[in-house]
Amino acid sequence: MRTDVCVAGGGPAGLAAAIALRREGFGVAIVDCAVPPIDKACGEGLMPGGIAALRDLGVTIPPGLGRPFEGIRFSDGFSTAEAKFSRGPGLGIRRTELHRLLVQKAAEAGVIMIWGAKQVRLASGGISTGRQFVEARVIVGADGQNSAIRRQGGLHRIQSERHRFAFRKHYRIAPWSDHVEVWWGARRQIYVTPLAKDEICVATVSRDRSPRLDGALAEFPEIQKRLAKAIPISTEMGAVTASRRLRCVHGGNVALVGDASGSVDAVTGQGLELSFKQAAAFAQSLRAGDPRRYQREHEAMGARTHAMAALLLSLDRHPAVRLKALATLAKWPKMFQLLLDVHNGQTPGGAWAQRARTVNIMDLQRL
Numbered sequence: 001m002r003t004d005v006c007v008a009g010g011g012p013a014g015l016a017a018a019i020a021l022r023r024e025g026f027g028v029a030i031v032d033c034a035v036p037p038i039d040k041a042c043g044e045g046l047m048p049g050g051i052a053a054l055r056d057l058g059v060t061i062p063p064g065l066g067r068p069f070e071g072i073r074f075s076d077g078f079s080t081a082e083a084k085f086s087r088g089p090g091l092g093i094r095r096t097e098l099h100r101l102l103v104q105k106a107a108e109a110g111v112i113m114i115w116g117a118k119q120v121r122l123a124s125g126g127i128s129t130g131r132q133f134v135e136a137r138v139i140v141g142a143d144g145q146n147s148a149i150r151r152q153g154g155l156h157r158i159q160s161e162r163h164r165f166a167f168r169k170h171y172r173i174a175p176w177s178d179h180v181e182v183w184w185g186a187r188r189q190i191y192v193t194p195l196a197k198d199e200i201c202v203a204t205v206s207r208d209r210s211p212r213l214d215g216a217l218a219e220f221p222e223i224q225k226r227l228a229k230a231i232p233i234s235t236e237m238g239a240v241t242a243s244r245r246l247r248c249v250h251g252g253n254v255a256l257v258g259d260a261s262g263s264v265d266a267v268t269g270q271g272l273e274l275s276f277k278q279a280a281a282f283a284q285s286l287r288a289g290d291p292r293r294y295q296r297e298h299e300a301m302g303a304r305t306h307a308m309a310a311l312l313l314s315l316d317r318h319p320a321v322r323l324k325a326l327a328t329l330a331k332w333p334k335m336f337q338l339l340l341d342v343h344n345g346q347t348p349g350g351a352w353a354q355r356a357r358t359v360n361i362m363d364l365q366r367l
Contacts, residue, residue, distance in 0.1 A: 003027040003112065005286075006127045006136035008120055008149045010113065011038055013258020013275035014142030015102035019057050020283035021140075022109040029112040029134050031120050031127055032143075036103050037096035041168040041239035043191045043266060044201045045069065045180050046091045046098075049344055050273035056280060059105050066093030067194045072269075072340060073179040074326055077222070081329035082179055083337040086346060090180070090269075092193040092201065094170075098272075122152040122254070138286065139254045145242055147260035155256060159245040162313065166266055167213040167238045168203040173230035175200050180269070184326065185219045186319055189267060192223065199233070205241055205266050207316070212236060241266040243309050245302075250295045255282055261298060267312045268343070270305045277301050308343050 005021050007014045010032030018028045032038070046054075051061065068091055071084035106113065119130035120143070126135040141149030150156050175194030183190040188206030195201055202223070204216040213236055217224045242263050249261040256262075258275040278298060285293040315322040329336040 001029060001112070001132065002135040003029045004136060005029075005138045005140060006031060006134045007140040007142055008032075008122075008127055009142030009144060009147075009258070009260065010034065010036070010103075010115065011040070011142065011144065011258065012098060012102055012272055013260070013279065014140070015099075015106050015111075016054075016057060016276045016279035017140050017142055017257050017282060018106050018111040019059065019102070019109050020279040021286070022106075022111055023058060024283045024287040026283070026286070029114065029136070030106070031114045031117045031129055031134060033117055033120055035115045037099040039096050039099075039237065041166050041203070041237040042095055042271075043168070043180070043193050043203045043269065044092055044095055044195060045191075045193045045269055046093060047269050047273055047344060048085050048088050048090050049270065050276060051088075051091055053273055053276035053280070057276060059102065061091060061093070061101065065097060065101070066091045067175065067196050068092075068178075069180050069194055070178045071180075073177065073181045074184065074329070074336075075181065076184040076323065076326050077220075078323065079326040079330040081326055081333060081336040083333065083340045085344065086337075086341050087344070092180070092195040094195060094201075120148070122149055137253060138291075140282070141254060141256045141260045142258045143260050145240065145244070145259045145263060147256065149254065150246075150256055150260050153251060153254035153256075155246065155248050155251050155254065157247040159247050160243070161245075162243045162265070164205050164207055164241050164265060165209050165238065166203055166205045166241045167216070167236055168201060169213050169232055169236045170195070170234040171200050171202060171227060171230040172198055172233045173200060173227070174198055176226060182267070183220050183223060184315070184322060185216075187316075188216055188219070189316070190216065190220050190223055191266075200230075202227070203266075212238070243306070243313065245306065248295065249298050250291060255291060255294055257282060262302070264302070264305050265309045265313060267316075268305050268309050270343075274302055274305060304343070304345065
């Protein structure tokens, strides 16, 4: 098989890259060892920027798929701070449903998809799957955090890295909030995302491998009480969430997108959004005949999210600071609103906005 670009990895990032490349006129093939729909343990919330990034790729989520949520709520059992998104709602959507939608859109765009491929490897002039060879002048590694393409392409040098552990389960119960709730505990967070009129996703992220979700809920009695009569409708799934920055995401004829190109901790809620934006940026740079431009754009688009991840993970590591910070944000909801707006890429004017743009962990320690 011969094509312009071969994408190794058929998750959301790889599918978005394929769709973006087809929109720029390239022939594209996707190779993945899995078979759709591909699932992953995650909070299953799309921020407004993620929805907009999909729309920029020509992907519109049909009405009725998923459940909108209006904003974010932080709580530690003592204080609660919440804010609504300023540019429309986010969307809670099952990862498998999002994957089915992207597979459909990729097929409509004319992407060739090879599923169930084994021994996917970077080879001279393309990708080898053991059973066949896909000849391509450009290779996109979208094969996740443990990317083989990244390693084989010599792009595995890490600039910084931190790991945490996540577990996720779905419950049959009506959502009790139109916000994504983030509950802060001593060493972990619980995320509650509305997915449908009678379904929620509950995930825990921690610096520890254990306890898993049921054990973690014991530290959050309010959530545990709400789930007492809920019916689990999925088996628990685990994953590693990483804050990882690479020294280089492009070299020779290989480029990386999505978690293969580095990742942000799940607490930011922007992993998918960054993947979709990276997909568009790489396709445009390739069309412009300057694929190295992608390196600069990749660094720029991730800078704000990595900074926010560092701030939030500092709150995770410093309980006393977090206690004061959440109490202050609950008292001054306008500050929390501005922080959420800045996190979502909005830059409102005024002194409060300037303060929000420059807030860091030392500011929170002085609150």
